[in-house]
Amino acid sequence: MSETAQLRIGDKTFELPVIEGSEGERAVDIRKLRAESGYITLDPGYANSGSCQSAITFINGEEGILRYRGIPIDELAEHSSFVEVTYLLIYGRLPTQAELDEFGSTIARHTMLHEDFKKIYAALPKDAHPMAACAATVGTLATFYPDSLDPRDPRQVEISAHRLIAKLPTLAAYAYKHSVGQPFLYPLNSLDYVGNFLRMMFGNPCEEFEVDPVVKKALDLLFILHADHEQNCSTSTTRLVGSSMVNLFGTISASINALWGPLHGGANQAVIEMLEAIHEDGQTAREFLERAKSGDESARLMGFGHRVYKNYDPRAKVIKRACDDVLERMGIHSPLLEIAKELEEITLKDDYFVERKLYPNVDFYSGVIYNAIGTPANMFTAMFAIGRLPGWIAQWKELHEDPAFKIGRPRQIYTGPTKTAYTPIENR
Numbered sequence: 001m002s003e004t005a006q007l008r009i010g011d012k013t014f015e016l017p018v019i020e021g022s023e024g025e026r027a028v029d030i031r032k033l034r035a036e037s038g039y040i041t042l043d044p045g046y047a048n049s050g051s052c053q054s055a056i057t058f059i060n061g062e063e064g065i066l067r068y069r070g071i072p073i074d075e076l077a078e079h080s081s082f083v084e085v086t087y088l089l090i091y092g093r094l095p096t097q098a099e100l101d102e103f104g105s106t107i108a109r110h111t112m113l114h115e116d117f118k119k120i121y122a123a124l125p126k127d128a129h130p131m132a133a134c135a136a137t138v139g140t141l142a143t144f145y146p147d148s149l150d151p152r153d154p155r156q157v158e159i160s161a162h163r164l165i166a167k168l169p170t171l172a173a174y175a176y177k178h179s180v181g182q183p184f185l186y187p188l189n190s191l192d193y194v195g196n197f198l199r200m201m202f203g204n205p206c207e208e209f210e211v212d213p214v215v216k217k218a219l220d221l222l223f224i225l226h227a228d229h230e231q232n233c234s235t236s237t238t239r240l241v242g243s244s245m246v247n248l249f250g251t252i253s254a255s256i257n258a259l260w261g262p263l264h265g266g267a268n269q270a271v272i273e274m275l276e277a278i279h280e281d282g283q284t285a286r287e288f289l290e291r292a293k294s295g296d297e298s299a300r301l302m303g304f305g306h307r308v309y310k311n312y313d314p315r316a317k318v319i320k321r322a323c324d325d326v327l328e329r330m331g332i333h334s335p336l337l338e339i340a341k342e343l344e345e346i347t348l349k350d351d352y353f354v355e356r357k358l359y360p361n362v363d364f365y366s367g368v369i370y371n372a373i374g375t376p377a378n379m380f381t382a383m384f385a386i387g388r389l390p391g392w393i394a395q396w397k398e399l400h401e402d403p404a405f406k407i408g409r410p411r412q413i414y415t416g417p418t419k420t421a422y423t424p425i426e427n428r
Contacts (some may be wrong), residue, residue: 001379002017002018003017003018003030004016004017004018005017005018007025007033009036009037009039013020014033014036014037015028016028016030016033017029019052019053021078023058023060024136025319027050027355031398032216034411038191038306040411040413042413046236047127051231051236051408052231052239052398052399052402053402053404054067054119054231054395054398055069055227055398056068056093056228056230056391056394056398057069057228057230057340057391058185058230058378059229059230059308061306061308061309061310061311062308062310062311062313063311064230064311064313064314064316065108066314066315068085068088068089068227068228069088069089069093071088073224073225073314073315073316073318074317074318076088076224077221077224077225077318080094080224081220081224082193082194082220082223082224082227082263082387083103083104083107083192083193085223085224085227086103086165086227087099087103089227089390089391089394090161090229090390090394090397094140099250102380104192104193105166105357106162106166107162107166107193108166108187108189108193108196109166109189109195110163110165110166110167111166111167111169111170111185111187111189112170112186112187113170113171113174114144115237116144116170117137117140117174118184120136120140121133121137121174121175121178121184122135122178123248124178124302125135125178126144126181126224128178128179129260130172130175130179130232130379130380130381130382131256131259131260131378131381131385132170133171133174133175133178134172134175134256134382134385135253135257135260136170136253136255136256137171137174137175137242138164138168138249138252138253138256139249139250139253141163141164141167141172141249142247142250143248145159145160145163145249146248146416147248148160148163148250148282149157149248150247151242151245151246151247151248151400152245152400154401156212157248157400159357159395160247160248160249161248161397164249164252164389164393165389165390165393166249167360168385168386168389169186169196169197169200169386170200172197172221172379172382172383172385173185173200173201174270174386175202175382176379176382177200177201177386178251178375178378179378180376183204183205184200184203185199185200185203185204186206186410187200191211192216194216194220195211195216195218196222196343197219197386198212198215198216198219199211201375202373202374206220212329214325214326214329215326215329215330215373217325218319218323218324218325218326218368218369218373219373220365221318221319221322222261222319222322222369222383222387223386223387223388224348225315225319225362225366226362226366226384226388226391227388227390227391227395228385228388228391228395229386230308231291231390232264233258233259233261233263233264234255234256234258234259234264234388234392235255235388235392235395237254237255237257237258237393238251238252238254238255238392238395238396238399239396239399240277240408241254241255241416242251242396242399242400243399243405243406243407243408244407245407248393248396251392251396252389252392252393252396255385255388255392256385259384259385260381260389265381265384265385265388266380267302267363268303268363268364268366268367268370268380268381268384269367269377269378269380269381270302270303270363270367271302271303271338271340271363271367271368271378272367272371272377273302273377274300274301274302274303274371275336275339275371276336277341278315278363279335279336279339284342284347285339285342285343285346287320289346289350289353290344293352301358302363302364303349303360303361303363303364303365303367304353304358304359304360304364305356305358305359305361306359306361307356309357310357311357311364312357312359313359313360313361315361315362316359316364316365317359318362319362319365319366319369320360320365322365322369323365323368323369325374326339326369326372326373327368330372332387334371334372336369336371337368340364340368341415344360344364346361347359348360348421351360366380366384366401367380370383372374382411
């Protein structure tokens with residue numbers, strides 16, 4: 001007999017099924033609670049509510065575990081590539097060599113944008129935030145490709161997914177080029193996914209651009225580490241917006257806007273802003289950390305600790321090595337990076353931070369890497385979006401393939417006025 005939970009309200013008892021996942025996670029199924037009892041649950045921020053059953057990503061925050069389709073993140077980081085991880089997330093398994101070659105070739109053939117996109121960028125202010133530009137232009141893709149908008153046609157969904165994966169790096173690079181007044185570079189199909197993006201971002205038509213293998217490897221790793229992270233804010237947005245049956249382009253535009261928030265994808269930008277503030281105030285890293293330990297609200301430590309991981313962020317372990325490689329390769333001696341290295345060294349040894357599990361997380365190291373390779377802070381989140389795109393697409397597909405699919409419609413507890421008569425304007 002399946003296990004059940006009992007909920008007693010007044011003199012009535014309700015039996016609620018208990019569901020167990022493949023990794024032992026357990027949930028009380030309340031899908032019929034309102035129909036049977038008239039009650040709902042209240043859970044602001046949904047911290048204790050499961051919105052779906054998913055086979056994509058597993059996280060164990062207490063033990064510092066992250067797996068995509070069952071494969072540990074450190075194994076993927078060591079042996080795989082971002083394009084292969086993209087295939088894994090979307091199709092549910094690792095590809096054969098032939099499948100990977102065909103997938104990579106398909107993505108390469110879709111990287112170019114319609115020439116009219118240049119007019120769209122020309123209409124944007126020079127200081128337009130890249131995330132606003134990306135959200136707008138991704139949504140605009142639906143107007144250029146009305147042939148692939150049906151969310152229930154598998155072939156149309158696949159075509160839209162390929163177009164998105166291929167074109168988002170181009171859209172993001174163009175947003176940056178527009179902001180600095182430089183000419184757009186067409187994609188180069190002879191380069192791989194990450195190398196192509198680096199060239200479109202940092203190259204110019206006046207000279208050949210050589211892709212630095214250390215930088216490319218670090219960015220590929222960052223994309224892998226960002227590819228999916230269970231039901232976070234932007235992923236939940238993907239599922240909620242997608243449940244209205246809107247096309248994939250419209251959904252991902254909403255996902256990008258959700259990621260833009262400083263409490264979500266903007267965290268790595270906040271790391272650099274913190275480092276800049278420390279430098280401008282003439283503080284040392286230790287002085288700043290002492291202020292943070294004292295509870296000084298003006299000394300907020302960004303990029304340390306994690307809401308989910310109660311131990312060391314497993315992604316940070318992987319990217320720390322790449323961060324060290326990039327800094328050594330670039331030979332950069334900037335005051336911001338010196339402060340970052342000192343913050344890291346102190347917090348990894350100081351009992352105050354160790355006891356509170358305030359270790360550097362992936363946002364700390366990604367912000368340092370982006371800064372080291374010359375990326376402006378307002379582009380950090382756009383690059384995060386490129387990495388997270390495969391996860392959004394995989395989650396969107398899983399939603400639509402779920403037999404329990406239904407439009408998202410959370411309930412509420414109303415706390416406003418009770419029935420109130422209308423007062424004519426002359427009596428107010």
